[in-house]
Amino acid sequence: MTSAGSLRIRATARLGRLTLDVALDCDGGPLVLIGPNGAGKSSLLSIVLGALPVEAGRIAIGEAVLLDTAQGIDVPIERRRIGYLPQDYALFPHLSVRENLEFALASAEPTLSSVQRRQRVDAHLDELGLGPYAHRSPRTLSGGEKQRVALARALSVAPRALLLDEPLAALDVHSRGEVRAFLAEYLERVALPTLVVTHDAADARHLARRIAVIEDGKIVQVGTWHELAANPQSRFVSEFVAAP
Amino acid sequence: MAVSGGLLVAFLALPLVALFVTTTFVDFRSGLSHPLVWPALRLSLLTTSISLVLVVVLGTPLAWSLASSSGRAARALETLIQMPIVVPPAVAGVAMLLAFGRRGLLAGWLYPEGASLTFTTAAVVMAEVFVSAPFFVQAATSAFRRIDPKLLVVARTFGASPLRVFFRIAIPLAAPGLVAGAAMSWARSLGEFGATLMFAGNLEGRTQTLPLAIYTALEADLRAAQALSIVLVVVAFALLLFVRAALRRSTNPEDAR
Numbered sequence: 030m031t032s033a034g035s036l037r038i039r040a041t042a043r044l045g046r047l048t049l050d051v052a053l054d055c056d057g058g059p060l061v062l063i064g065p066n067g068a069g070k071s072s073l074l075s076i077v078l079g080a081l082p083v084e085a086g087r088i089a090i091g092e093a094v095l096l097d098t099a100q101g102i103d104v105p106i107e108r109r110r111i112g113y114l115p116q117d118y119a120l121f122p123h124l125s126v127r128e129n130l131e132f133a134l135a136s137a138e139p140t141l142s143s144v145q146r147r148q149r150v151d152a153h154l155d156e157l158g159l160g161p162y163a164h165r166s167p168r169t170l171s172g173g174e175k176q177r178v179a180l181a182r183a184l185s186v187a188p189r190a191l192l193l194d195e196p197l198a199a200l201d202v203h204s205r206g207e208v209r210a211f212l213a214e215y216l217e218r219v220a221l222p223t224l225v226v227t228h229d230a231a232d233a234r235h236l237a238r239r240i241a242v243i244e245d246g247k248i249v250q251v252g253t254w255h256e257l258a259a260n261p262q263s264r265f266v267s268e269f270v271a272a273p
Numbered sequence: 274m275a276v277s278g279g280l281l282v283a284f285l286a287l288p289l290v291a292l293f294v295t296t297t298f299v300d301f302r303s304g305l306s307h308p309l310v311w312p313a314l315r316l317s318l319l320t321t322s323i324s325l326v327l328v329v330v331l332g333t334p335l336a337w338s339l340a341s342s343s344g345r346a347a348r349a350l351e352t353l354i355q356m357p358i359v360v361p362p363a364v365a366g367v368a369m370l371l372a373f374g375r376r377g378l379l380a381g382w383l384y385p386e387g388a389s390l391t392f393t394t395a396a397v398v399m400a401e402v403f404v405s406a407p408f409f410v411q412a413a414t415s416a417f418r419r420i421d422p423k424l425l426v427v428a429r430t431f432g433a434s435p436l437r438v439f440f441r442i443a444i445p446l447a448a449p450g451l452v453a454g455a456a457m458s459w460a461r462s463l464g465e466f467g468a469t470l471m472f473a474g475n476l477e478g479r480t481q482t483l484p485l486a487i488y489t490a491l492e493a494d495l496r497a498a499q500a501l502s503i504v505l506v507v508v509a510f511a512l513l514l515f516v517r518a519a520l521r522r523s524t525n526p527e528d529a530r
Contacts (some may be wrong), residue, residue, distance in 0.1 A: 072331065078426065078430065079334075080301040080426050105429075106426065106430060107429045107430070107431075107432050107433060107435075108432065109430070110430075110432070111425055111430055111490060113426070113430045115423045115426075117421075117423070119421065119423040119424050119426075119427040121424060121428070121442060122446070123445045123446055132428070132431070132441060132442075133431040134431075136431040136432045136437060138430040138432075138433050140384050141496065149524075166442035167370070182431075183430075186432065236526075
């Protein structure tokens with residue numbers, strides 16, 4: 030998988046009473062976003078995705094400019110090529126696992142023949158050990174299995190970046206540790222610019238190379254877990270790193 | 274409490290029971306052989322099929338845009354579209370005459386030759402669309418609203434155009450609600466009487482649908498009126514069961530997820 034270059038975000042947006050004003054850079058590997066409820070974490074993902082409008086800003090991945098209000102550029106969602114995993118993974122419930130991937134690939138590359146598409150989908154399913162699940166309905170999968178399908182589906186269209194919103198929140202306690210370890214290893218391996226929103230300290234610690242803290246729409250601190258723990262810049266950060 | 278409830282149930286059920294117990298199979302058969310019956314049945318099937326296709330084809334994109342917009346204008350439009358549900362059918366008939374009739378608002382544009390749509394089969398279809406479309410649009414709009422918006426956003430992240438998302442994701446997910454809405458809409462146009470009578474008239478073979486044939490037969494041959502009524506009740510009951518089953522599917526959380 031080729032590295033797409035770093036994700037650079039400058040954005041100002043008014044979201045009800047909250048004003049989001051963010052400058053953030055993310056190179057290969059996961060950058061975890063933490064912050065209190067309503068601080069703007071998920072909204073920031075929506076802005077990068079192109080699902081929420083901004084007042085001013087510039088978003089680029091490597092050479093590709095996705096948004097530049099000064100130049101009147103605003104690439105629509107379907108041409109941003111960003112992989113997005115919402116909290117419940119949003120698998121299409123009326124399609125099988127295989128059809129979920131085929132829908133994605135046929136959308137991204139309509140010129141592929143059905144044989145080529147089938148081979149590519151098989152390869153992506155096998156890579157995540159999902160071959161045996163190909164004909165299952167997403168309704169019958171466990172949380173961890175759903176997440177792997179969602180990852181395979183997102184990666185099958187060769188995205189420039191990945192956005193994960195609370196990727197482990199939908200899992201029960203038993204599977205959570207195992208899925209977290211898998212996810213950390215997998216995100217390192219795909220080496221895409223990745224933003225991960227979480228409210229869980231253990232998730233942040235295991236998934237992140239770096240952690241960015243958003244409070245009230247602003248970035249208040251960016252650093253590794255150890256940097257945050259050694260020198261917390263706010264009460265939220267000191268409580269977050271103190272959690273077991 | 275139980276007594277008053279029972280009273281209402283009896284009141285609602287008795288006319289339907291009467292429809293069946295006051296006839297014999299022989300009377301039913303001979304009622305169905307009345308010359309009014311088959312032209313009316315044919316015309317009803319023809320016009321309600323056409324109006325159903327029109328309602329679904331034009332109503333589905335409309336419902337989709339209503340469901341995707343949250344502005345004040347969209348709310349106002351939604352209320353406006355529901356108006357035919359509360360307007361009395363006779364008023365709808367007068368209103369349609371004033372809009373599309375020989376001397377109506379659009380007369381100069383519709384009928385430069387002096388011809389007229391009124392008292393034609395096309396007028397029957399128009400009356401049916403007018404009274405039945407709101408039922409479908411309402412059901413379809415709420416079916417589209419029940420779709421998790423994340424599914425639609427995620428579909429677009431793969432590069433799917435809004436049109437592809439509409440046909441491949443939104444329509445299949447809303448299908449049970451769309452089918453239930455179409456069935457309700459069909460039932461309404463099958464039973465349409467007042468607007469049809471006023472705007473299209475009661476011409477055998479051209480504008481005399483089943484309800485109008487029942488009305489006409491009532492004066493000549495009660496058995497024919499009763500036989501036709503029984504046919505309509507059975508069809509309506511089957512539709513009701515079908516709609517309930519479809520709606521149960523679309524609101525069942527196990528299936529919706």
